Amino acid sequence: MIAFITGLIGAIFGACIAYFSDWLKEQRKKRDEQHGAIVRTQLALIGQLNSINNIQIQFLDPHRKDPQRSMKLIRFDTEVAELRVAYDSISFLLVTINANLVLDVHAAEQSYFSAMTALTLRNQAFDKLHANSEVEKLDLQTGQCTVRPKDPRDLKLLTDTTDNLYKTADTARERLALQIKELEKAGKALYPKRKFLQIAGQK
Numbered sequence: 001m002i003a004f005i006t007g008l009i010g011a012i013f014g015a016c017i018a019y020f021s022d023w024l025k026e027q028r029k030k031r032d033e034q035h036g037a038i039v040r041t042q043l044a045l046i047g048q049l050n051s052i053n054n055i056q057i058q059f060l061d062p063h064r065k066d067p068q069r070s071m072k073l074i075r076f077d078t079e080v081a082e083l084r085v086a087y088d089s090i091s092f093l094l095v096t097i098n099a100n101l102v103l104d105v106h107a108a109e110q111s112y113f114s115a116m117t118a119l120t121l122r123n124q125a126f127d128k129l130h131a132n133s134e135v136e137k138l139d140l141q142t143g144q145c146t147v148r149p150k151d152p153r154d155l156k157l158l159t160d161t162t163d164n165l166y167k168t169a170d171t172a173r174e175r176l177a178l179q180i181k182e183l184e185k186a187g188k189a190l191y192p193k194r195k196f197l198q199i200a201g202q203k
Helices: 002-063 091-095 101-132 152-190
Strands: 133-138 146-147
Touching: 002 101, 002 152, 091 101, 101 133, 101 146, 101 152, 146 152
Parallel strands: none
Antiparallel strands: 133 146
16 A cells, blocks of 8 residues: 555656646747747847938938938939748737737838838839939939929929938837837846847947
8 A cells, every 4th residue: 555655656746747847848948939039020120220221321311401302312222121020929928018019019110111112102203203304414423413394293292202201211210229129128027037139339
C-alpha cells in the first residue's frame, strides 16, 4: 500500500513537473512572439518614416517657406516603403492597457499612405500643368523652369496639391515618430529586460 501511494505521489509530481515545464515553454514562446511582433511593427513604421524624411529633406524643406514653392518644386519620385504592419501579430495589445495603441499605429500607417498619395497627385498636377503650358525659361542644371499656363485651373491644382503634400507629409512624420516611441514604451512595460527599436539619433 505504501509503495502504491509513493508511486502515485511520484507520478503526480512528475506530471506536475512536466506540465510546469510545458507551461514555461509556452510562456517563453508567447513572450518571444509578442516581442518580435512589436519590433517588426516598429521596423515597418521606421521604414515609412525614413521614406517621409527623404521626401521632406530632399524635396520639401528647401522651399518650405517660399511663397512660390508650388512652381519651384520639380517633379519628385520615390519608392514606397515595402514593409507593412501585420495587425494580427499585435492584436494581443487589444487586451492590455495599450488597446488604443493598435488603432494609433493604424492611423499612423494610414497617414503615410495619405502622404504618398498626395505625392502622386502632386506629380500628376505637375505633369498636367507642364503638358498644357509654354516653357519660357529652363535651367538645365536644376530642371526648374518658368512656364506660361494655358489654363489657370492647372496652376491652382498644382498649388493645392503642393500644399496638401506638405500637410500630409508633416502629419505622417509626426504620427509615425510618436507611435514608434509608444510601441517602445508599451514593449518595455510588458518586457522590461528586452530591447526595442529606436529612431536613429534618438535615445
